[in-house]
Amino acid sequence: MPLDKPYLDVPGTTIFDAEQSRQGYWLNQFCMSLMKAENRERFKADERAYLDQWAMTEDQKQAVLARDLNRCIQLGGNIYFLAKIGATDGKSFQQMAGSMTGLSEEEYRNMMIQGGRSPDGNRRIGEKK
Template structure:
């Protein structure tokens, strides 16, 4: 682990090693920019992921929409957002997952939104 990664607890560092580690996830996510690929992803997500050679752990993270784990596995957040657009998943939910917070708490504490109720 680099010195920079050690100074920011629980924050995955996207460096060269992370980029190499996340190549399959990032390549798969970038391909979702094409309408045919989005349709294939929606039709049979597991088969689509298999087509990019994702490991069982990577597939589990994507299929479970475990945003934090996808980033930890080397996923670049800008590419991972393409997955969220297929569902669609609000970016604030991804932010909450990255901060290990409940969505409602994230909206209130990080964005200053009023609580419901």
């Protein structure tokens, strides 16, 4: 029986709930494997071959190869697991977050220092300001 999910109407936001967790299980397991140095080395040596060892969908594999973290999230990835990909690539969480917003690292940092994004246009569709 499907659950009522009123939180799905937040523009541009994917909520990591039980359904997302099930969808992204193997993607997130792959990410967690990158905690081990030998797995990071195997991944960097042949990314596609390493990904093919995981029961991920082709869309998930393509999103990882493209480093499209927004797409990875849509496909069930959890940002805290996906951060392992960034760390493997030598990127900070700030650099990753900036790439997800279309901002440079400096622009992203400055936006966050100034209080983050405006809530205008980022509330639930039915929510009052």
